[in-house]
Amino acid sequence: xxxxxxxxxxxxxxxxxxxxxxxxxxxxxxxxxxxxxxxxxxxxxxxxxxxxxxxxxxxxxxxxxxxxxxxxxxxxxxxxxxxxxxxxxxxxxxxxxxxxxxxxxxxxxxxxxxxxxxxxxxxxxxxxxxxxxxxxxxxxxxxxxxxxxxxxxxxxxxxxxxxxxxxxxxxxxxxxxxxxxxxxxxxxxxxxxxxxxxxxxxxxxxxxxxxxxxxxxxxxxxxxxxxxxxxxxxxxxxxxxxxxxxxxxxxxxxxxxxxxxxxxxxxxxxxxxxxxxxxxxxxxxxxxxxxxxxxxxxxxxxxxxxxxxxxxxxxxxxxxxxxxxxxxxxxxxxxxxxxxxxxxxxxxxxxxxxxxxxxxxxxxxxxxxxxxxxxxxxxxxxxxxxxxxxxxxxxxxxxxxxxxxxxxxxxxxxxxxxxxxxxxxxxxxxxxxxxxxxxxxxxxxxxxxxxxxxxxxxxxxxxxxxxxxxxxxxxxxxxxxxxxxxxxxxxxxxxxxxxxxxxxxxxxxxxxxxxxxxxxxxxxxxxxxxxxxxxxxxxxxxxxxxxxxxxxxxxxxxxxxxxxxxxxxxxxxxxxxxxxxxxxxxxxx
Amino acid sequence: xxxxxxxxxxxxxxxxxxxxxxxxxxxxxxxxxxxxxxxxxxxxxxxxxxxxxxxxxxxxxxxxxxxxxxxxxxxxxxxxxxxxxxxxxxxxxxxxxxxxxxxxxxxxxxxxxxxxxxxxxxxxxxxxxxxxxxxxxxxxxxxxxxxxxxxxxxxxxxxxxxxxxxxxxxxxxxxxxxxxxxxxxxxxxxxxxxxxxxxxxxxxxxxxxxxxxxxxxxxxxxxxxxxxxxxxxxxxxxxxxxxxxxxxxxxxxxxxxxxxxxxxxxxxxxxxxxxxxxxxxxxxxxxxxxxxxxxxxxxxxxxxxxxxxxxxxxxxxxxxxxxxxxxxxxxxxxxxxxxxx
Numbered sequence: 001x002x003x004x005x006x007x008x009x010x011x012x013x014x015x016x017x018x019x020x021x022x023x024x025x026x027x028x029x030x031x032x033x034x035x036x037x038x039x040x041x042x043x044x045x046x047x048x049x050x051x052x053x054x055x056x057x058x059x060x061x062x063x064x065x066x067x068x069x070x071x072x073x074x075x076x077x078x079x080x081x082x083x084x085x086x087x088x089x090x091x092x093x094x095x096x097x098x099x100x101x102x103x104x105x106x107x108x109x110x111x112x113x114x115x116x117x118x119x120x121x122x123x124x125x126x127x128x129x130x131x132x133x134x135x136x137x138x139x140x141x142x143x144x145x146x147x148x149x150x151x152x153x154x155x156x157x158x159x160x161x162x163x164x165x166x167x168x169x170x171x172x173x174x175x176x177x178x179x180x181x182x183x184x185x186x187x188x189x190x191x192x193x194x195x196x197x198x199x200x201x202x203x204x205x206x207x208x209x210x211x212x213x214x215x216x217x218x219x220x221x222x223x224x225x226x227x228x229x230x231x232x233x234x235x236x237x238x239x240x241x242x243x244x245x246x247x248x249x250x251x252x253x254x255x256x257x258x259x260x261x262x263x264x265x266x267x268x269x270x271x272x273x274x275x276x277x278x279x280x281x282x283x284x285x286x287x288x289x290x291x292x293x294x295x296x297x298x299x300x301x302x303x304x305x306x307x308x309x310x311x312x313x314x315x316x317x318x319x320x321x322x323x324x325x326x327x328x329x330x331x332x333x334x335x336x337x338x339x340x341x342x343x344x345x346x347x348x349x350x351x352x353x354x355x356x357x358x359x360x361x362x363x364x365x366x367x368x369x370x371x372x373x374x375x376x377x378x379x380x381x382x383x384x385x386x387x388x389x390x391x392x393x394x395x396x397x398x399x400x401x402x403x404x405x406x407x408x409x410x411x412x413x414x415x416x417x418x419x420x421x422x423x424x425x426x427x428x429x430x431x432x433x434x435x436x437x438x439x440x441x442x443x444x445x446x447x448x449x450x451x452x453x454x455x456x457x458x459x460x461x462x463x464x465x466x467x468x469x470x471x472x473x474x475x476x477x478x479x480x481x482x483x484x485x486x487x488x489x490x491x492x493x494x495x496x497x498x499x500x501x502x503x504x505x506x507x508x509x510x511x512x513x514x515x516x517x518x519x520x521x522x523x524x525x526x527x528x529x530x531x532x533x534x535x536x537x538x539x540x541x542x543x544x545x546x547x548x549x550x551x552x553x554x555x556x557x558x559x560x561x562x563x564x565x566x567x568x569x570x571x572x573x574x575x576x577x578x579x580x581x582x583x584x585x586x587x588x589x
Numbered sequence: 590x591x592x593x594x595x596x597x598x599x600x601x602x603x604x605x606x607x608x609x610x611x612x613x614x615x616x617x618x619x620x621x622x623x624x625x626x627x628x629x630x631x632x633x634x635x636x637x638x639x640x641x642x643x644x645x646x647x648x649x650x651x652x653x654x655x656x657x658x659x660x661x662x663x664x665x666x667x668x669x670x671x672x673x674x675x676x677x678x679x680x681x682x683x684x685x686x687x688x689x690x691x692x693x694x695x696x697x698x699x700x701x702x703x704x705x706x707x708x709x710x711x712x713x714x715x716x717x718x719x720x721x722x723x724x725x726x727x728x729x730x731x732x733x734x735x736x737x738x739x740x741x742x743x744x745x746x747x748x749x750x751x752x753x754x755x756x757x758x759x760x761x762x763x764x765x766x767x768x769x770x771x772x773x774x775x776x777x778x779x780x781x782x783x784x785x786x787x788x789x790x791x792x793x794x795x796x797x798x799x800x801x802x803x804x805x806x807x808x809x810x811x812x813x814x815x816x817x818x819x820x821x822x823x824x825x826x827x828x829x830x831x832x833x834x835x836x837x838x839x840x841x842x843x844x845x846x847x848x849x850x851x852x853x854x855x856x857x858x859x860x861x862x863x864x865x866x867x868x869x870x871x872x873x874x875x876x877x878x879x880x881x882x883x884x885x886x887x888x889x890x891x892x893x894x895x896x897x898x899x900x901x902x903x904x905x906x907x908x909x910x911x912x913x914x915x916x917x918x919x920x921x922x923x924x925x926x927x928x929x930x
Contacts, residue, residue, distance in 0.1 A: 099711070112702040118715025120699055122707045149718065194889075196754075197726040197929070201889050208845040227818040230788065409787070421755060421784035467686040477787045479815060482754050489720030489754075498693040506685055533683065553683075561698040565719075575720025581694050 028072075030079050030177060031249035033258045034348040037267075038081070038161065038175040045080045048088050052078070052102065052158075054124075054146075055095040059155055059183070061245050061252045066185045068155035069096065069146070075250045076179040076274060077144075077158030084139040084165040090132040092124055099123040099148050102132070103522070103563075104160070105312060106142040106296050106540045109134050111560025114522050116147045119563050119579055123148060139164035140296025141270040141314045143179070150188035153276035153569050157181070161270060162296075169457055170292045172268035172318060176259040178342065180271065180309070180331050182244040182278040183252070191239055192570050195481040200232060202240045205337060205360040207233070217362060229408050231425070233363040234335075235478055235514050236439060239277040239570060241338025246278065246331060248342035256351055257342040263324050267344070268292070269317050273309045276569040279516055279543065280309050280331040281441060284344070285355060287327050289317040291449060295539040297525065298457035307449035308334065308438035310518030310543030312567035319344070328352030334440050334516070336360045361440035367514050368408055369427020369547030414512070417473050418487035422575075423512070424477040430510045433548035434530040439516055451550075452530040454537035460527050462504060462555040463534075469506035469551075470497070474544060474566065474576065476513040482574060483513075483566065489575025496579040497564060499556035508551045511544040517571065518543045519550075521580065522562040526552040541567060556582045725751040726929060730841070730853075731882075733925025734768075735898070739916065741768045744923070750782065757782040759792060764800070775799040778809055789814035796827055801868045805829045816840070834862035835870075849886040853894075855879070864905055869913065871905020884927050892927045 028043040029035060038044065045052075057070035071077025082088055094100045101123050103115035113132045117123030124130040145157035159177050184191065194201045207217045218226065218233060226233055251257035261267045269289075273280060283289075283306040290303045293316035301318070309315055309331075321327055324346050332339035341354035365371075411419050413428045435452035437444070476483045488494045499505060506529065509519055520541040527536040529551035536553075544550045559582050566576040699708045729747040744765035750757045759782040764775030780794030789812055796807040811825025824838040841855035859876040882896030901918030902910045910917045 099714075111698055116715075117711040118699075118708065118713075121711075122699075122703055123711045123714075192722075193724050196722060196724055198889060204848045206845055206848065208847050210847050224818070230815060230817060230819060421787055424787040465683040465685065467688040468690065469685045470690065480754060480784065480787070484720070491716050491720030493716070495693045498691045500691050503688070506683075559698070573718060573720075574722065577719040581698070583691070583694055583698075585691070 027074055027250055028078055031074070031076060031179070031257075033249075033251055033255065034260065035176065035249075035258075036174075036260050038079070038177060043078065045078050046082070048086060050080060050088060050090050052090060052092045053095060054092065054100045054102075054156065057155070059250065061183050061247065062254045064185065066183070067187075069100075069151045070155050071102075071158050075155035075183075075247075076181065077156070079158065079177055080144070080160045082136050082160065082162045084136055084162055086136050088132075088134050088136060090134065091129050092132065093129040094124045094126055097126050099125055100151060100156070101146055101148045102144050103147040104132070104134065104142065104144045105520075106140075106314070107134065107160070108137050108523065108525075108558065111523060111558065111562060114560075114562065115144075116522065116563045119561050136162060138162060138296065139168075140293055140298070141177075141272060141316050142296050143272045143274055143312075143314065145274065147563070150192070150276070150569060150573060152274075153182075153184070153188035153191075155181075155183075157274040159270070159272050159274075169298045170268060170316065170318065171266065173265040174261060175268040175270060176344075177249070177270045177272070178257075178259070178329065179247075179249050180273045180275060180278075180280055180282075180340070181247045181250070182239075182275040182333075183247050184239075184243045184245070186243050188276065188569070191243060192481075192573060195238055195570065199238070199479045199481050200235065202238065202242045203232075203234060203335075204240070204242050205234050205335065229368075230479070231368060231408070231514065232478070233367075233514075234360060236335035236361065236363065237278065237333060237337065237515070238478070238481070240335055241333050244278060244333070244338060246275075246280070246333065246338055246340035248329065248331065248340050251340075251342065253339070253341050253354060258348060258350070259329075259342070259344050260348070261321055261344055261346060263322055263346055265320070267319050267321065269319060269329075270314065271309060271317065272314045273311050275311050277311065279311060279334045279439075279518065281334055281438075282307055282309055282315075282329075282331050283446075284319060284327050284329050287319050287321055287344075289319055291454070292316050292318055294454050294537055295525070295541060297538040299537060300455040300457055300535070302449070302453050302455075303447070304449040304453070305446035306441060306444060308441060308516075308543065310516065310541060310567070311569075312518050312520050312541045313539075313543065326350035326352040328354060330355060332357065334438070336440070361442070363439075363514050363546060366431070367439070367546035368425060369430045369510075369512060370408070371429030371431060414471075414473050414510070416471065416486055417475060417512070420487060421480060422477050422482035422484050422489065423475045423487045424479065425514070426473075426475075426512045427510060427547045427549075430512075430547060430549035432530070432551070433545040434528060434550060436545065436548075438543070438545060451528055451537060451542075454528075455531065455535045456527075456538050457535075459534055460536055460538065462553075464504045464555075466504050466506035466553055468503075469508060471508045471510060472497070474509060474511045474513055474517050474519070476515075476571075476576075478514070483571040483576040484574075485576060485578055490577040491575055494578055496561070496581045499554070499580065499582045501559055501582055501584045502555065502557055504553060504555050506551055506553050508549060509542070509544045510549045511546055514546045515568075516543050516545050517576070518567040519565070520567045521554070521564050523558040523560065524554060524556070524562070526554040528552050558582055559584070721753070723753050725749065728927075728929035730927055731763075731925060732928065733894075733896075733923040735765070736922040736924075738919055742766060742773070742921075743768060744925075752782075755784045757784075757790075759794075772800050774801060780809060780811075782813070788816070792825070803867060805831065805833075805868070807835070819843070833865055835875075836860045836862075851884050851886065851892070853880075853882045853884065853896075855882065861906075866909065869906065869909040871903075871907075871909060873905065874903045875906040877901050877903060880923075882923065882925075882927075890929050894923075894925055894927055896923045896925075897921070898923055 057068045058065045059068035059075045068075050101115045114120040139162045142160040145152040245252045248257045290301045326345040329342040336357045343352040437448045441448045473486050475487045525538045562580045564578045564580045565572045727749040731746040735742040746763040749760045759780040761778040766772040776798045778796040780792040782790045782792045792811045796809045798805045807827035807829045813823040816822045822840040827835040837859045839857035844852045857878045861870045864872045878900040880898035882894045884892040884894035886892040898921045907917035
């Protein structure tokens with residue numbers, strides 16, 4: 001009886017899968033709609049000898065087919081499942097007419113196998129097969145992607161799950177991998193060119209006269225003030241839902257990727273943001289999520305209702321759907337220009353409702369790095385100094401109480417930044433925002449995850465205090481679409497960021513732009529400086545909030561040269577990139 | 590929202606007092622006491638300390654009486670010898686050393702593994718592809734038919750750039766004519782443009798006037814950019830091959846009515862340092878023009894528009910026009926397409 005029911009479901013499921021397959025890309029079983037979750041069988045790649053093939057493919061989204069660069073023919077590429085302690089040979093064959101590469105995002109490995117052409121190795125030429133030999137020294141949820149050109153934006157990414165050598169600290173009855181991505185029928189080079197030509201080209205949520213008359217958004221006085229500074233409070237994302245369809249496991253909202261569960265099960269969702277340009281807000285209305293890992297590293301379980309996942313971050317959450325109904329897995333672009341709904345359901349054929357897009361948030365003076373001033377009154381008079389006991393006004397450069405001369409570009413606050421056309425703003429009072437809700441989620445009526453809530457499950461491995469600290473400014477000019485570190489694009493011959501082998505360094509990332517930037521360091525984990533020492537969250541990518549500052553402590557324990565960059569692909573492409581060198585002292589000049 | 594945030598600043602500033610409070614402050618734990626509650630705050634739940642603003646009455650706390658920090662994270666910086674030096678340094682409790690940074694190496698780790706010759710081309714590509722932009726844009730802000738008294742006309746004003754972020758080759762062209770065939774004014778400029786700050790470009794080059802005749806060539810020095818309040822503005826001086834000096838300033842503003850319906854007020858003023866009767870130019874202000882164009886962006890790159898424009902010749906220039914039997918001023922109704930690629 002049970003068998004026949006399953007069989008009927010299976011057949012129903014298969015007809016849907018068949019229909020999907022007929023449309024274009026065939027998905028591997030784990031990414032197929034109606035997936036029962038991860039198993040080690042089927043087309044999950046396992047073992048110590050794995051073969052990957054990079055080639056052209058057509059990917060179908062919303063009834064339309066577009067050119068993809070795919071790994072083993074699918075978008076997303078395959079899921080690789082490994083075991084901590086094993087060695088793996090990954091043979092990557094390039095069938096394209098251009099160079100390619102694979103970077104293993106978050107994996108600790110010998111630098112020459114990190115997969116960044118020009119930093120770790122020469123790249124993989126057309127027709128060539130390159131063999132990566134990796135010792136697997138860690139466990140968790142990771143991913144991989146091209147580091148050549150803009151291939152990643154065209155589908156060249158896949159997921160990695162590494163099971164721990166011992167018992168998994170996270171118990172679950174079922175697992176699903178959810179790879180989030182942003183798909184465009186516009187070639188990424190064209191997206192980039194359009195942004196260079198017209199900075200706000202894809203923003204169709206700007207403030208308007210109609211909005212002002214309807215009493216929406218900023219007051220006329222605020223608009224004048226922001227206009228005077230040539231800053232746009234709606235400048236939250238530059239590549240938006242106007243050109244992107246957001247995908248879960250390659251499926252858009254129309255395709256409705258569905259992951260199955262049995263009510264009452266503990267389901268582990270391994271969520272990977274493989275987008276080129278989209279930070280998402282993730283929620284499952286009606287279902288609390290318990291965050292159990294971030295960037296592959298287990299954290300002390302923390303329950304929440306929504307979290308922001310920067311590009312290239314991964315989060316593992318446990319959900320326990322108890323009802324026999326469909327739940328919507330909602331990933332909404334942080335600028336609210338689009339969302340993707342996938343479904344978690346006990347059976348195929350159920351469709352969770354997609355909620356309407358929420359109102360687009362507006363940036364504030366705080367996002368401009370001007371500290372915590374509420375300008376909603378449109379005047380500095382709204383700032384009650386009496387509420388700031390002990391605040392030494394003299395110690396706040398750039399904060400000038402005369403509105404007319406309030407500086408959003410005062411070089412004295414960041415002497416290391418090379419001023420010029422590429423730097424339109426400097427945060428005069430960058431604040432540690434790791435305990436704040438991320439952009440746009442400030443006023444949500446439910447729980448929202450902050451970095452400060454993340455506590456590593458394992459004690460941080462290196463208890464030493466940093467022997468020095470460095471500041472790195474994230475700099476930009478949105479109108480010219482220029483992005484850089486410290487005002488210097490990588491193409492301008494920027495010097496490497498040098499570290500001594502095994503030294504412990506505090507790195508302060510100061511965001512001098514109005515967008516969050518997910519900053520990624522290759523080959524290392526770092527501990528975010530938030531909360532008490534000892535169990536700080538261990539990450540490979542950190543999303544630095546606008547006008548804010550994030551500090552991390554790094555033990556530079558991986559010899560070699562590594563990439564360090566903003567993971568918004570077009571920001572990196574525009575120059576927000578550096579090489580990090582880790583050398584033994586005696587090797588240094 | 591405001592009080593919490595201000596307390597956050599206060600907590601950072603009051604770090605010494607708050608430091609010892611750490612033990613008493615609720616730790617940031619997985620068990621969120623506010624689970625399920627609606628907390629309309631900017632700050633995350635753990636920051637919203639139920640004791641925020643209270644003086645801790647706990648007797649065992651030797652530091653009772655200190656202002657409790659609502660931010661557990663902020664509780665530590667007393668131990669930081671730099672506390673007070675830099676308010677925005679995250680409060681962490683560690684002592685951060687002052688070891689010098691190593692000298693950046695000049696060699697490349699990958700060369701030792703793969704050979705310098707093998708890596709060199711991809712290293713060059715890496716550099717090129719991370720900031721080395723070269724592109725172009727051609728924009729016709731005005732390409733229109735003009736309904737005017739005494740004979741309809743046409744008009745264009747376009748600009749193209751080719752190059753990178755900083756250095757560009759710019760071509761500008763503008764002109765107008767009569768639909769029945771006569772080209773009244775036409776000029777082309779070829780300029781080197783350099784970005785000099787976040788908003789402004791300095792431009793220098795030559796201008797060649799096809800009409801009016803006799804033709805002239807000018808050396809050009811000007812600027813173009815984005816003024817405060819999002820005004821696009823440009824201005825230039827023109828020194829002709831006959832030693833005459835002309836000037837021009839123009840600006841426009843795109844006012845969004847909706848996301849795609851945009852009205853563009855635009856103004857231009859021309860001036861001359863001397864009278865040039867052979868081309869009908871008088872000394873002083875020569876021309877003024879004020880227009881209003883309403884466009885609908887079917888795509889960002891393609892926007893049909895309608896508009897109205899008032900233009901007038903001024904002073905001696907107006908006199909030259911009247912003497913030649915031309916209108917010195919008038920209102921034109923226009924329809925056109927703004928496009929770029």
